[in-house]
Amino acid sequence: MKKLLMATAACMTLPLAAFAQDKPDAIKVGVTAFLTGPASVFGVPAKDAAEIMAEQINEAGGIQGVPLELTFIDEGAGTEVLTTEYRRLVENGADAMLAAISSGNCKTIAPLAEDLKVINIMWDCGTQKIFEEDSYKYVFRSQAHAGTEMLATVAYLLKTKPDFKTIAVVNQDYAWGRDSWDIFSAALKALRPDVEVVGEFFPKFGSPDFSTEISRLQALQPDIILSTSWGGDLDTFVQQAAQRGLTEVSTFVLPLAESSLERLGSSLPSGHIVGARGDHYWNHPERRDDEDFKTFMAKFEEKTGNKAIYPVFHMSQGLAALEAAYDKAAETKGEGWPTEDEVIAAFAGLEFQGLGRPVTLREDHQGIEAQLLGTSVQAGELPFATLENIMIFDGAELTTPVGEESVAWVGSLQPGWVDTLTVEMYEN
């Protein structure tokens, strides 16, 4: 009788045991970021942020009760190493991948993720071409793309400096520098066809010296100088321009300068336009009073000694997208651990929120993300410029419609279109 009872009890626990086995010990996520090389100015803060965020998620019980386990791959090791490591992680059982920073790597990773049938969240890719040239089942982007970012910059410029007549560009000589100018110039030509482009300079990536370009620009004296450069290139360009008084003559438009503000210190004077590749700013006017936001910012500053910059926000969106997809899939399923296909299905129309405004995923897997720009001001409260005249644009209105190509679409806009945009404005 005793044996019978024990056998019955054992049989009763079997379904439970089977359910328990379905739930994994951890959600394994591979994260690619530049941990070495010039772009590590973005990758390292993103890694720091990911570690803090994973710790927070796990302290709160994990995603649907399962802890998050992150493994990092260095994009700085080169594309071949990246793809090898990526493949190895997936074959060793990664549940999802967050890749990548470099647009070139994104274009390599997207088809690879599709081949390997692994969920890939493009957490920081700038190129607009990913979903414009192909469609994917496994690949999603948890943020905006270059088209949205450049159009937001043009919109801010036209709203704040409507009377400018001439513009010159100094971009890094690689895909981002060229592509971003293609979009920006196409939009400008459509919206302000009277503006004259007086100089186009593409110094090599990692250039240590912009003296020649600065001399030429001083001779040209354009009203506006655009530079989509980032990292050390942007820092050097702005520093050298400031040393030689160019920042007093022309207005600089710097769509990625939010990530350089702290390093530039007093070198970036008041009155120049600064973008943040999304609504990413440590002093986000809509989020700065939120307790979670404040707690994270304090933790990040404590860990790194620096203010959070846009890759930190992008990382928060990548992880938030993953968590939201698992939550939605689990809720839809009712009970039991969702399958990969169920998680993928959950990404459709998903809304999630990282450190900025909520982001939604469109049917082509493109994230719709708000855009924040402001004007630099040396208020003296901090040893670097902060932002005033902040505008936050609605991302949906600035993002190329599904099925269209960004350069062509922005080129089809009509003068006056900027006045139709939905914008929230803040003094600082």
Added chain:
Amino acid sequence: MNLTLFLLALFDGIAYAALVFIVAVGLTLIFGVMRILNVAHGSFYAVGAYLTASLTTFIVSAGLPPIFSFPCMLISAVLVGAVLGGPIEWLLLRRIYHKPEVLQLLVTFAIFMILEDVQRLVWGTQPIFQSTALQLMGTVRAFSVNYTVYQLILLPVVAVLLLFGLRFFLRRTLAGKLITATTEDREAAQAIGIDADKVFLLTFIVGAGLAGLGGALASPTTSILPGIGADMIVLSFAVVATAGLGQIEGAALTALLIGLGRSFAVYVWPETQVLVPYLIMVAVLLVRPEGLFGSPAARKI
């Protein structure tokens, strides 16, 4: 292009050429004497820049006179040469002089990679900018354009002094003559009692110190971040190859050609500015495979 733009391009080209020469001449010296293509030269440049920035930041934060940022450059160069370059030659390179050239290249590349990581470990990955020295010297207005005195005057003056100083050192001092003799024929030099090991050590310390000095002088004008060494080593190799291996005057002329070529490209045809240094290199090597000042190697019987 009118006269004003021509002169502006000239100024810009000379300033850039000066910096390139200061770095490349160290590489030229090392190759000329030791026949080693030292990839780690780029790391010495980077460490020189980082050290100068750190020392200057320390001086500024300690409230010491900012003028001390100039001695910091020399101190950094000496540290790079003596503390970094010296032990590397003594502990590593000395063991591979008779090994195949590819191994020498691999070893110096390995040193480069290790030093890249050391830089990240010590100075992190965020760009560092420390322009105290440059700010101290102020700006000067020329043809309606502002230039920094540091770039317009100091860098070219240092480059010229270095060129003549090196010529004097190699031709008029005993150590320089020993180096020159060893460069011409190591076996014969050893036969007459010259200690080649000491000559090599001294050469490497001086060469590494020059790379460090280049980095130190570049530091007030640029953002210092991981990867700056790699950029400079590529350009330095282009200068050394175009000049003719081991040719100091050739390095000066090539640096000037590259600097002016790049500068005029920005003024006239900006699309080509990245290509210009390498176009100059290809053009020279097509006409003179041994480089501008090089001579075909004599075959030893």
